Amino acid sequence: MRVLTNTALVVLGLGVMLSSCSKKEQSQKTGMTYNDRSNGGYLRFKQTHPTPGPGxxxxxxxxxxxxxxxxxxxxxxxxxxxxxxxxxxxxxxxxxxxxxxWLDYLHWINITFPTDRELYYNALPDTLVWRRPLSYNEPYxxxxxxxxxxxxxxxxGVTWDQAQEYCQWRTDRTNENILRERGYMVTWKDKAGKNGQGAATATAGTGADQPFNTDMYLNGQIRGQGIDGKNMKPDLNPNAKATGTGKNGRAVRPIRMEDGVLKQGxxxxxxxxxxxxxxxxxxxxxxxxxxxxxxxxxxxxxxxxxxxxxxxxxxxxxxxxxxxxxxxxxxxxxxxxxxxxxxxxxxxxxxxxxxxxxxxxxxxxxxxxxxxxxxxxxxxxRGNEFTNKRMADPEKGLYAKDKYGRPIKDPARSNKKLSYSEMIAQQQAQAAGGNQQAPQTDNANGAAQPGASAALPGTKDPLAGKAYTADYRGYNDTVNTSLYGTTTLVxxxxxxxxxxxxxxxxxxxxxxxxxxxxxxxxxxxxxxxxxxxMVGAPEIHPEGKPHLPVKKAKPYKAR
Structure with missing residues (x-):
C-alpha cells in the first residue's frame, strides 16, 4: 500500500512538473505568449548569468x-x-x-594568413628588449x-598596441570555438574534413570568406553553406525562410547576443x-x-x-x-x-x-x-575613444570590413542617437567617401599630434549641428602636445x-x-x-547571505 502511495505521488509530481513546463511565458505588459511561432514569434530568452571566458x-x-x-x-x-x-x-x-x-597567436596568424608576412612580423614581440650594451643577455x-x-x-617585449590586438584575437577565437563545439557553426572536425585543414576561415563564396569575427557574426554577415551548424536555433519569425539546415526543413538562425552564449570581449x-x-x-x-x-x-x-x-x-x-x-x-x-x-x-x-x-x-x-x-x-x-562601425551598405545594415574580416571603425560623430534620416545620410556619406580621416589634434588646443590613432576630436557633426569630441583620452587636461619632448613626456x-x-x-x-x-x-x-x-548581477557568491524576496509576475488571464 505504501509503495502504491509513493508511486502515485511520484506520478502526480511528474504531472505537475510537466504541466508547469508546458506553460509558455507571457509578456507582463501585453499578455502575449513568448516563443510561439503562431503569434509572430516574440522571443524571450532564458535569463542567465554568464560564466567567465577561458582563463x-x-x-x-x-x-x-x-x-x-x-x-x-x-x-x-x-x-x-x-x-x-x-x-x-x-x-x-x-x-x-x-x-x-603568444605562440598560439602567432601560429594562428601563420596558418590563416600564410602569405601576409607584415601581419606576422607586426605581431612578433621585440625580443631585442633583452639586449644590453654592458650585459650578456643575448641568449634571451x-x-x-x-x-x-x-x-x-x-x-x-609586447607593446600596448600588440596587447590590444591579442585581446581582439582571443575574443574571436574563444567565441568561434564555442559556436563550433556546440554545433551552432560547422564543427572543427567537419570543417577540417571538408577543406583538409583546421584553418579558421569560412567557406568562400558565402560572403563570409574571412576569419571569424564576433561583430560580423552577430550582424549576420557570417552564415551560409559550409558555415551554419547542425544545432542552430529555430527561427520563430514568421517571415524567416527555411535554409535546409534546420530539422524538418524549418528556418534556423545564428546565435544572438540575447542567447547569452557568446562571451564579452x-x-x-x-x-x-x-x-x-x-x-x-x-x-x-x-x-x-x-x-x-x-x-x-x-x-x-x-x-x-x-x-x-x-x-x-x-x-x-x-x-x-x-x-x-x-x-x-x-x-x-x-x-x-x-x-x-x-x-x-x-x-x-x-x-x-x-x-x-x-x-x-x-x-x-x-x-x-x-x-x-x-x-x-x-x-x-581615462582613455575613451568612441567609435562607430562603418557601414558598407547602410540600407541593409552591412558592416564594412578590412582585409582581415574585422569591421572598420570610425570616430563617433555624435553623442546622441540620430534620427533615421540623419543616420542613413551620415553612413551613406561615409560609405561614398571612404571616411577620409583628419589628423588627430589635441582636444585642448588643436595642435596636431602625428602618428596618433584615428579620431576626430572637436569635429563638428554637420547633421547634429554641435561640436562633438570622440577622443576623451585627455579630458579636462591642459597638456599641450606641442610641448611633448620639450617639457613633458606625457x-x-x-x-x-x-x-x-x-x-x-x-x-x-x-x-x-x-x-x-x-x-x-x-x-x-x-x-x-x-x-x-561582467554583465548582470554583481554578486559572485550569493549563497549563505540574506536576501530580500523577489516575487515573480502573475500570469495574465483573459476574461
Whole structure:
C-alpha cells in the first residue's frame, strides 16, 4: 500500500512538473505568449548569468580607495592622490599571458594568413628588449620567446598596441570555438574534413570568406553553406525562410547576443580594476568592514612568508637590492633570476597570480598625473575613444570590413542617437567617401599630434549641428602636445603599467604605484593580462547571505 502511495505521488509530481513546463511565458505588459511561432514569434530568452571566458576568474566589485595602499611617494610624482571609487564586478586572467599563449597567436596568424608576412612580423614581440650594451643577455634574445623551457613564462617585449590586438584575437577565437563545439557553426572536425585543414576561415563564396569575427557574426554577415551548424536555433519569425539546415526543413538562425552564449570581449583591465584586483581586500572583509589594509597583494608589511611551512620565503619575484636579482647560490631567495613561470608564488585572495612582481602589466588607461583626482567615481577610466562601425551598405545594415574580416571603425560623430534620416545620410556619406580621416589634434588646443590613432576630436557633426569630441583620452587636461619632448613626456599615447617586475625594487610591488610608457614601446619588464566585463548581477557568491524576496509576475488571464 505504501509503495502504491509513493508511486502515485511520484506520478502526480511528474504531472505537475510537466504541466508547469508546458506553460509558455507571457509578456507582463501585453499578455502575449513568448516563443510561439503562431503569434509572430516574440522571443524571450532564458535569463542567465554568464560564466567567465577561458582563463578568467570572477572579481566581485565594490568600493575601495584608489591609491589608498601607497605608503610613500619616493618619486615625488603626486600622481596617486587617494580617491574613493567603485569598481563593478568583472573577470580577470588568473595569470599573466605566457609565451605559449603568444605562440598560439602567432601560429594562428601563420596558418590563416600564410602569405601576409607584415601581419606576422607586426605581431612578433621585440625580443631585442633583452639586449644590453654592458650585459650578456643575448641568449634571451634568441631563446626566451620560443624555447620550451620558457613556455610558461610571461611574454615580454609586447607593446600596448600588440596587447590590444591579442585581446581582439582571443575574443574571436574563444567565441568561434564555442559556436563550433556546440554545433551552432560547422564543427572543427567537419570543417577540417571538408577543406583538409583546421584553418579558421569560412567557406568562400558565402560572403563570409574571412576569419571569424564576433561583430560580423552577430550582424549576420557570417552564415551560409559550409558555415551554419547542425544545432542552430529555430527561427520563430514568421517571415524567416527555411535554409535546409534546420530539422524538418524549418528556418534556423545564428546565435544572438540575447542567447547569452557568446562571451564579452577580452580587453586590458582599467587601472582601477587592476589595482582593485591586486589588493584583493575581499579576503579581509566581513559584513562590509575591512579588518586590515594591505601594502602588497598579500597581508602584512613584509615581503616574506610568515607561515610555518614557508617561513621566510620571498612572496614575489622582484629585485631585493642593487645587484641582487636572485639571492645566494644554494638558497635563492625568490627562485628566479629573470622572470618566473606565471603560476609561481601564492595567488592573492581573488586567486590571481603574480599581481606583484614577475613583470609589470599594461592597463588600458592613458596616463595623466592627475587622473585619480579627475576620473569618475564609478568605474573610473581615462582613455575613451568612441567609435562607430562603418557601414558598407547602410540600407541593409552591412558592416564594412578590412582585409582581415574585422569591421572598420570610425570616430563617433555624435553623442546622441540620430534620427533615421540623419543616420542613413551620415553612413551613406561615409560609405561614398571612404571616411577620409583628419589628423588627430589635441582636444585642448588643436595642435596636431602625428602618428596618433584615428579620431576626430572637436569635429563638428554637420547633421547634429554641435561640436562633438570622440577622443576623451585627455579630458579636462591642459597638456599641450606641442610641448611633448620639450617639457613633458606625457601625451595621449602614454599608457599606464603597474605591478613591479623581476628587475624592480619592492616599492613598485605596491598596487598603487604607477608608471607609463608610449603605447608602441616595449620592455623586458612589462607584460600583461586580460580582463572581461561582467554583465548582470554583481554578486559572485550569493549563497549563505540574506536576501530580500523577489516575487515573480502573475500570469495574465483573459476574461
Amino acid at each position: 578568467l576568474v570572477p572579481i566581485e566589485g565594490g568600493t575601495f580607495v584608489l591609491g589608498g595602499s601607497a605608503d610613500q611617494d619616493v618619486m615625488y610624482e603626486y600622481n596617486n592622490v587617494r580617491r574613493r571609487v567603485t569598481v563593478p564586478s568583472f573577470y580577470m586572467d588568473e595569470t599573466e599571458v605566457s609565451n605559449q599563449d 634574445v634568441d631563446n626566451y620567446l620560443r624555447h620550451p623551457a620558457f613556455q610558461d613564462y610571461p611574454v615580454v 577580452y580587453r586590458l583591465p582599467s587601472e582601477a580594476e587592476w589595482e582593485y584586483a591586486a589588493l584583493a581586500l575581499a579576503g579581509n572583509t566581513q559584513f562590509e568592514n575591512i579588518n586590515d589594509g594591505k601594502v602588497y597583494p598579500w597581508n602584512g608589511l613584509g615581503v616574506r612568508s610568515p607561515k610555518s611551512k614557508t617561513r621566510g620565503l620571498i612572496l614575489a619575484n622582484f629585485k631585493r637590492g642593487s645587484g641582487d636579482n636572485a639571492g645566494v647560490g644554494g638558497g635563492l631567495n625568490d627562485k628566479a633570476d629573470i622572470t618566473a613561470p606565471v603560476r609561481s608564488y601564492e595567488p592573492n585572495d581573488f586567486g590571481l597570480y603574480n599581481m606583484a612582481g614577475n613583470v609589470n602589466e599594461w592597463v588600458a588607461d592613458t596616463y595623466r598625473q592627475t587622473s585619480f583626482e579627475e576620473v569618475e567615481d564609478f568605474n573610473p577610466f 601625451h595621449d599615447r602614454s599608457k599606464v603599467y603597474k605591478g613591479g617586475s623581476w628587475n624592480d625594487m619592492a616599492y613598485w610591488l605596491n598596487p598603487s604605484t604607477r608608471r607609463y610608457m608610449d603605447q608602441d614601446q616595449s620592455s623586458a619588464e612589462v607584460g600583461f593580462r586580460c580582463a572581461m566585463t
